[in-house]
Amino acid sequence: MNDPRAFREAASLFDADEAPEHVLGPGRVPSYVRDHRKRLRERFLQGGATAMPDYELLELVLFRAIPRQDVKPLARRLIERFGDFNRVLTASPERLARIEGVGEAVVTELKIVEAAAQRLARTKVMHRSVLSSWDALLDYCHTTMSHRETEQFRILFLDRKNVLIADEEQARGTVDHVPVYPREIVKRALELNASALILVHNHPSGDPTPSEQDIALTSQINAALTVMGMVLHDHLIIGKSRETSFRAAGHL
Missing domain, CATH: 3.40.140.10 (Cytidine Deaminase, domain 2)
Structure with missing residues (x-):
């Protein structure tokens, strides 16, 4: 696939960490990352978040923000710095940005989850x-x-x-x-x-x-x-x- 535009259009049809290797090209997701993400998603769908440690639940959130890398080290760094899943979500964007590996996409994804949780809880009382x-x-x-x-x-x-x-x-x-x-x-x-x-x-x-x-x-x-x-x-x-x-x- 030599046409860059055609390459982008084809890649956009897939979730970045699940796309076939021949579509994603040189920047494709390593197979061990794809397999790990697949296992985590299956565990979440089958058993929910109750049995998952905070860093694994955080990994699920980070998948969308960082589609082609192993996010486990970043998830662990965030938990170590802020203490637990909830404190990571509620940390200020400025403090989050100080953590190695956290960019705008990660901050945005975390703040979306925080806003969704608050809105869901709010609808039960308003x-x-x-x-x-x-x-x-x-x-x-x-x-x-x-x-x-x-x-x-x-x-x-x-x-x-x-x-x-x-x-x-x-x-x-x-x-x-x-x-x-x-x-x-x-x-x-x-x-x-x-x-x-x-x-x-x-x-x-x-x-x-x-x-x-x-x-x-x-x-x-x-x-x-x-x-x-x-x-x-x-x-x-x-x-x-x-x-x-x-x-x-x-x-x-």
Whole structure:
């Protein structure tokens, strides 16, 4: 196949790591890479992700970004650097790009998977009564926030029937602090015509125990909302594997 255009068109008909060698030419995928990828895909289709270690699940994601190389070393480097599959997905593009072998295609693929996971979890809570789907709400909060390396403060705005009408990020901060202003929260709640709120923020340390500052701030926000006739249902602090509810802990 001497025509370069014809070569590109033929190659585009195949998945790069499954295309016949005579089509892919000199840059073809080594047979051991094709065989390894095939085995991983078959294991995933037959048994799902439960029995797969994090680096193998990450390999499956990397296959599309790097179609003609063995991605196992890169998957292991990413896991070693960030700790687990979820932390790799939620790492910032800037930090990911510092890892040898990570280019724009890899960052894009990882961020697509992260966005898909968050959107799937979000659909289970949006426009539904939050108080009757509490477990789904906690799953969403953990999916979105538990593996972040800096603090994030989110507000869930509810209507009179406690249906979630908006989920917004109010602020981002450092590893142990995020700036939050009660007046801005009240202002936004009024704009959305919300009747109730749930506050959510994460502790990058993994420990969801509230600080004295967390408790004081929550009290200030609750007082401001009460004056405006709105209810603060809860304030959730999301840790790595568990969460703290201010309502359950007696802080509200």
